[in-house]
Amino acid sequence: MNNAFFSSTMIVFLYIAVLFAIAIWIERRAARGKNFGDNAWVYSLTLAVYCTAWTYYGSVGKAVVSGVLYLPIYLGPTMAIILWWTVLRKFIRVKKQYHTTSIADFISVRYDKSQSVAALATVIALVGSLPYIALQLKAIISTFDIIAFSRGGHTHVVPQIAQSAGVGSIVVVCLILFTILFGVRKLDPTERHQGMMGVLAVTAIVKLLAFVGVGFFVVYFTHFRGFADIAARLQATPVASLIGAGNMEQVTYVKWVSYFILAISAIMFLPRQFHVLVIENSSEKHIRTAMWVFPLYMLILNVFVLPIAVGGILGGHPTTEADSFVLTLPLAHGNYWLALFAFIGGLSAAGGMVIINTMTVATMVSNHLLLPLFGSGKLFDLFRRNLLYLRWIIVAGYISLGYWFECKIGGSYMLVNIGMISFAAALQFAPAIIGGVFWKRANRQGALWGLGGGFLAWFYTLLFPSFVKSGWFPASIITDGPGGISWLNPQSLFGIIALDPLSHGVFWSMVVNIGLYVVMSLYYPQQIREKRIAESFTDTLARDINSEKHGHRTAYIDTAQKKKVARTLLARYFSDSHVNTMVDDYFFQSGLAGKEKISIVELAELSAKIEKTLAGALGAAVAYKAVSESELFSAEESEELSQAYSQIVSNLKIAPEELRAKIDYYQEKESLINRHARELETKIRELEENILQRKRAEEELRQIQLGLEQRVQERTLELTKLNDNLRQHIAERKSVEQALRFSEERFRIAAQKASDFIYEWDISSGKLEWFGSIDEKLGYSQGEFPRTIDAWEKAMYPDDRQQVMAKLKLHLEKRSLYQQEYRMMRKDGSLAFWTDSGTALWDENNKAYKMIGVCTDITANKLAEQELQNKLLELEKFHKFAVDRELKMVELKSKIKEMSAQAGDGTPRKAL
Amino acid sequence: MKRILALVQSEAFAVCLFVAAIILCSAPFMITANIMEHLWFMNWYLFAVWGLLIAGIFLMTGGSREGDGSQE
Numbered sequence: 012m013n014n015a016f017f018s019s020t021m022i023v024f025l026y027i028a029v030l031f032a033i034a035i036w037i038e039r040r041a042a043r044g045k046n047f048g049d050n051a052w053v054y055s056l057t058l059a060v061y062c063t064a065w066t067y068y069g070s071v072g073k074a075v076v077s078g079v080l081y082l083p084i085y086l087g088p089t090m091a092i093i094l095w096w097t098v099l100r101k102f103i104r105v106k107k108q109y110h111t112t113s114i115a116d117f118i119s120v121r122y123d124k125s126q127s128v129a130a131l132a133t134v135i136a137l138v139g140s141l142p143y144i145a146l147q148l149k150a151i152i153s154t155f156d157i158i159a160f161s162r163g164g165h166t167h168v169v170p171q172i173a174q175s176a177g178v179g180s181i182v183v184v185c186l187i188l189f190t191i192l193f194g195v196r197k198l199d200p201t202e203r204h205q206g207m208m209g210v211l212a213v214t215a216i217v218k219l220l221a222f223v224g225v226g227f228f229v230v231y232f233t234h235f236r237g238f239a240d241i242a243a244r245l246q247a248t249p250v251a252s253l254i255g256a257g258n259m260e261q262v263t264y265v266k267w268v269s270y271f272i273l274a275i276s277a278i279m280f281l282p283r284q285f286h287v288l289v290i291e292n293s294s295e296k297h298i299r300t301a302m303w304v305f306p307l308y309m310l311i312l313n314v315f316v317l318p319i320a321v322g323g324i325l326g327g328h329p330t331t332e333a334d335s336f337v338l339t340l341p342l343a344h345g346n347y348w349l350a351l352f353a354f355i356g357g358l359s360a361a362g363g364m365v366i367i368n369t370m371t372v373a374t375m376v377s378n379h380l381l382l383p384l385f386g387s388g389k390l391f392d393l394f395r396r397n398l399l400y401l402r403w404i405i406v407a408g409y410i411s412l413g414y415w416f417e418c419k420i421g422g423s424y425m426l427v428n429i430g431m432i433s434f435a436a437a438l439q440f441a442p443a444i445i446g447g448v449f450w451k452r453a454n455r456q457g458a459l460w461g462l463g464g465g466f467l468a469w470f471y472t473l474l475f476p477s478f479v480k481s482g483w484f485p486a487s488i489i490t491d492g493p494g495g496i497s498w499l500n501p502q503s504l505f506g507i508i509a510l511d512p513l514s515h516g517v518f519w520s521m522v523v524n525i526g527l528y529v530v531m532s533l534y535y536p537q538q539i540r541e542k543r544i545a546e547s548f549t550d551t552l553a554r555d556i557n558s559e560k561h562g563h564r565t566a567y568i569d570t571a572q573k574k575k576v577a578r579t580l581l582a583r584y585f586s587d588s589h590v591n592t593m594v595d596d597y598f599f600q601s602g603l604a605g606k607e608k609i610s611i612v613e614l615a616e617l618s619a620k621i622e623k624t625l626a627g628a629l630g631a632a633v634a635y636k637a638v639s640e641s642e643l644f645s646a647e648e649s650e651e652l653s654q655a656y657s658q659i660v661s662n663l664k665i666a667p668e669e670l671r672a673k674i675d676y677y678q679e680k681e682s683l684i685n686r687h688a689r690e691l692e693t694k695i696r697e698l699e700e701n702i703l704q705r706k707r708a709e710e711e712l713r714q715i716q717l718g719l720e721q722r723v724q725e726r727t728l729e730l731t732k733l734n735d736n737l738r739q740h741i742a743e744r745k746s747v748e749q750a751l752r753f754s755e756e757r758f759r760i761a762a763q764k765a766s767d768f769i770y771e772w773d774i775s776s777g778k779l780e781w782f783g784s785i786d787e788k789l790g791y792s793q794g795e796f797p798r799t800i801d802a803w804e805k806a807m808y809p810d811d812r813q814q815v816m817a818k819l820k821l822h823l824e825k826r827s828l829y830q831q832e833y834r835m836m837r838k839d840g841s842l843a844f845w846t847d848s849g850t851a852l853w854d855e856n857n858k859a860y861k862m863i864g865v866c867t868d869i870t871a872n873k874l875a876e877q878e879l880q881n882k883l884l885e886l887e888k889f890h891k892f893a894v895d896r897e898l899k900m901v902e903l904k905s906k907i908k909e910m911s912a913q914a915g916d917g918t919p920r921k922a923l
Numbered sequence: 924m925k926r927i928l929a930l931v932q933s934e935a936f937a938v939c940l941f942v943a944a945i946i947l948c949s950a951p952f953m954i955t956a957n958i959m960e961h962l963w964f965m966n967w968y969l970f971a972v973w974g975l976l977i978a979g980i981f982l983m984t985g986g987s988r989e990g991d992g993s994q995e
Contacts, residue, residue, distance in 0.1 A: 079951070090945065306976065306980065313970075
């Protein structure tokens, strides 16, 4: 271990951390609706996943041993790209229509959604790419050895230290984590891997800068002084003489063409390329930018390939290490940091490929191999419901298997040559895909036979010989043929010896593949459904036709029942809460929400939506099988749907070319409108969501406020009423109390101070209540006088009793006036004079039940009256006496006067 | 100008470009039997062809120009 090991390790981890951060940042932006991946430049750069470690390091190696033969690997794709607007656009439209998730899914959809076709395509992709994964891991680990343990110019010996230091395991774990986090983190049918695509774009720039940086360094900062200097030196010392004739690979035209063919197909049909090209594409318009940006990228990347190769050879580096010239040249000239940067570029190239390829293969294996294997039995419910975790396991297993492969056979012939062999495997998809989108007659049988035959031919003529050359089988197989049968020689099958092994393999696999594909397609008839799919692939626009004739079909199918079936079907793969939302969305999007009955065409649309969603998660073949096996369509409904389709097609009455032109026009228009609509829809949805949330909150607040206000009002009203009542009651009570108090006071004062007694006689009980000091008046002690009518009657002076009782009886019976004066006997036997005035109360039967009255003690008056009488009598007596005396005086005076007159002088005496 | 543009952006032009690419990339083998003897020259010749193809594609697609993208 040295400083270089630690610094390179730290920088590698730092780089991986930066990539993680970028991916997370992009994913978060995408979650907020800021679509980073929806960019033509990002799309173009992601296509650079084509340039793996095999091309990054291997191009220089290839240039050393084969000269310009490294160029078809990049020139071929440029040629293919010329036709992308016609070809790739079709793929993308089909992908959008059928929601395909991988190349295997794409092929299976075209061929009657056949699970067999999908499974076969998956096997080809798996077998073809696993050694390629091993190659990438080998590149990462071996170049790490160079960069970490060869500092100081000792570049010619490449020790396998990193392998033993566990670097490989760490790399594998990082790749697994990255793939799971950003490739298969979710099981979302609408998912696009924004984070991963962003990272791919960044790694594309890094590897371009790194490679170009090394190129500049070699051309201008080593032994050379520019391109002209290299050219001059090369002219003086041709490469061929430097390498030695024995090491040179003969470049024939056939090989040249084979390389072109393989590269043309690889750029589109390698599973990872198909994924970034078709599956991750968000807009057809991005193709147009990618069509010139990506070839330009490859051109810039390759400008320095030959100069680096020549620089390495002229610098005396062994040609056997030509694959690592990109690292060893800067190291040899003491530029460790540039070499480290070049290593980071190589890591980007290898890592990007591993991640994308693994993600694609994991999707294919889970959807097209495992899910069909699990079938619909309840036994595998656990797997179906945990499809996501299953994919994670596949990712981990696949990368680990690649690593195991690398450890076991890392140095074998097979692994070194697997690049072109993998390309040849991808070529097997070409007839089925190209034929599928251009040839209506192509059918499932043709695809199955073609793919199967081509794969076997590829295996026998290309992969198997590499096993033999790796020493796993006897070498005589490729010298004399298996069992000595020369015409079965895998490298000269049927005696064809003019072709190099690669061209030979390509030739035979294509002959078998295309031959069987065409013959079987012509031999076997197409099913009606398959014909329909074929038309939609070749025309790509027929899908909108169905929607025209809705009105002509009667709505008679029970919506509730179909909804139930849809829920049951989706619940096999998604969580219950998710299922309910999905089903409601389908009905809402199809305008079926609230309808009790739907037509057969509407049911077909609903079925298509469900299948499309399932296809996004499980692949088209499994989705189709699941929908077919469900009870979504009864036999009668299937029959009617078939009739409806026939009617729609016949109703069109339009020439196919004219129809295609019209549909093209409208589809382009629709595409534009849809895009704008989607953008607007996203914004509107966000706004609506905000408004809805705000409204909900406001409504809740309003409801709460209303409730509170109502409660307050009710409560206030109640309280007001209660208050009023209480106030009134209090007022009344106060008034009554006051009145009563005044009355009582007055009554008490009157009763106590006056000589009146108020009485209340309860006639039925005979109780007689007295108000006033009755006891005192009658000479009893307090409360002694009995309160009964009998006691009153008994206390009455006997002479008056009869008369009073008679008057009382008369009052009670005849309601005559009752007003009496009588005498009461005091306790000491003295008499008291009372006046009594009262009135009775009568019930409805005219019976008196109560009597209230007042008695007044008039004893004092009576006594005063009696005394007055006595005084009057005395006065009368006195008066009479006085009068008598006066009369006597008058008589006396008269007598005196007579006597005086008789006596004399006639003068009366004054004294008298 | 519009006619030229329409021609360049047609499917026919794409096919012509494709055929031209095949011919131009095959040319080295028509000129010499041993391509390795002229490695440096062949390399840059092919780069020139490559550059031309990219230029052709650029014209064909109209670069990154926004539009309906049709090639009719």
